[in-house]
Amino acid sequence: MKKLNKYILVLLAMVVVIPACKDEDLVVLPDWESGVNAYTVVAEGSKGDFLSGNAAQDITFDMLWNSIDGENTVTKIEIFAYFSEAYTDPDGNPAVANYGGVDGVSFLTIEGAAVPANKVTTSFSISQDDMYEMFKDSSFDYDKDGNATPVWGNPDKPNRRASSANFKFVPGDSFSIRWELTTADGRLFDSWSPSVCTEFPGSNCSYAWSIVCAPTIVNPQGDYVLTLADSYGDGWNGATLVVYIDGAPTVYTVSAAQGAGATYTVSVPAGTTTLTFEYTKGDWDSEASFTIKSPSGNVIAAWGPSPPIGAVKLDLCNE
Template identity: 50%
Template sequence: MKKNSILYISMVLTGLMLFSTACEDEELNPYVEPLPGVHAFGQFAADSPTNFIIEQTGEDLNINLQWISVDRELEVEKIDVFVLFNESYRDVDNNPLVAEHGGDEGIFYTTIEGGELPANRENTTISISQEDVLNLYNGTTYDYDEDGTAEDVFDNDFKPSRSNDAPFISGDNFSIRWVLYTTDGLVFDSWSPSVCTELPGANCSVDWILECGQVIKEPAQDYTITFNDSYGDGWNGAAISVIVDGEATEYTLADGSTGTEVVTVPEGTTSLSFEFISGDYDSEVSYSIVTEKGNSIAAGGPSPSVGAITLDLCVENE
């Protein structure tokens, strides 16, 4: 019988963290309300872009954030928001690496409190642009070639394509995270992986990338979709829909832990897009999409966002 996770959260005051253990029989009870604690849930507003667009430095992303008191006993009085900026690069030996410029915690961005802080399970909106992130990280240095000399992140030979018009480029990715303060003096600054990835209506960050639009310049080619399932029994109804000139075809993993599908998009195609269709156990599901040129243009999961898949086309469209 297949098992999934039911969450039991215990609050450890000395560490100011939440931990969990997991055990679930999905046929008996798919979800049990956690024990006392607070967490939060962030998602892009319905009318907001979901990624930065290259050279559109002033355009805001709007993120709705709500705090949740599980048993309504604890009340949040303040939320601190931090911004993380990670940069993909290759070292002098051409090894792919990631520079975590904000470390694990990021740089402080804003505080939500007083009249700006909504009630339990109600949204407040955080707006952030490329200009905002640049202001936070401007002057940051990093030792790219590990020779003991740090270079300016926004003016270095490893990324000559950075400019005043395009301070962020392909391979950059971003997140916001939050710290919750309750009225009785508790601080919640981290949660278990189960809360971050499996608990309905909860997460630990909102993530996005720098993209170059969503139109593939050369859509007619082969695309390799790789399907992964952490439990090993297939995607349980989830699928990736490939829409070619308005005609949709669904692809999935029928069984097992991994599989691939090569999708050939014919010559003469004028529009191509991809969508993720939700199944019964999305927390087990992940995927990647790689073009004929060898570029990874999309990856998602576990618990991929439902609907249109955002493509990373900066390298593909060069």
């Protein structure tokens, strides 16, 4: 019964009133019945983030598009990039400067014979150098005094150096891409409903990543605190957070009885060599969120709602 209201809302949204007698020639299919969407993930074997101090580590993506009716064909794919940096505002508060505007900066266009067939994967890579070339002329008014400072020239970020091959980007920087699809009938698909972006299997609308200081935890022993939350208050509906200690999994979740959340302490014994975390999908990921706090007290992961599925990306810059 706790999910009943949700399903009623979904069903009401889908109701179409059809008269008993109708002219079939006047029946128009909704756009979603003949539309297209896409799915982009990190390719197998590729790192999912940029590594601080190592610009040679790029990211390779696998992308495919889906035709809802099986007939509509994509003739062009355009990919746009965004860059954000964390900074401290004049009042001492954490803030984020975003670059790329609403539309993003054009990174890649795939068209003509290069566009794959329906549900066929194509791959592309993006590097720190690619991002720098797109955003190297960016500036921002960090002090809110009406004067913009070049991002690569900000005295408060001395570690960010345009002259350095490996330190053009620094911890606190994050990135994302989105895509637009043009179909053979001339339609442009540049946005989708939140349900398609976060709940529809095999579909997403963007991909985000960041600069990480280290790919894995060194000397992982100690107590880690997992704080799992559910915004609807009825548990995680099948979603789980899996902790792997030297490859051995332990599964954590929020049960229906636990309702809005649960907190667990994971004790990692001395001598452990690998510690990783993985989020697995449930029925209502848009309600799920979690944080992971390390033995040193740092929050090394904070994801949700709709946490990314798969290996959990950790912020180890302060470890």
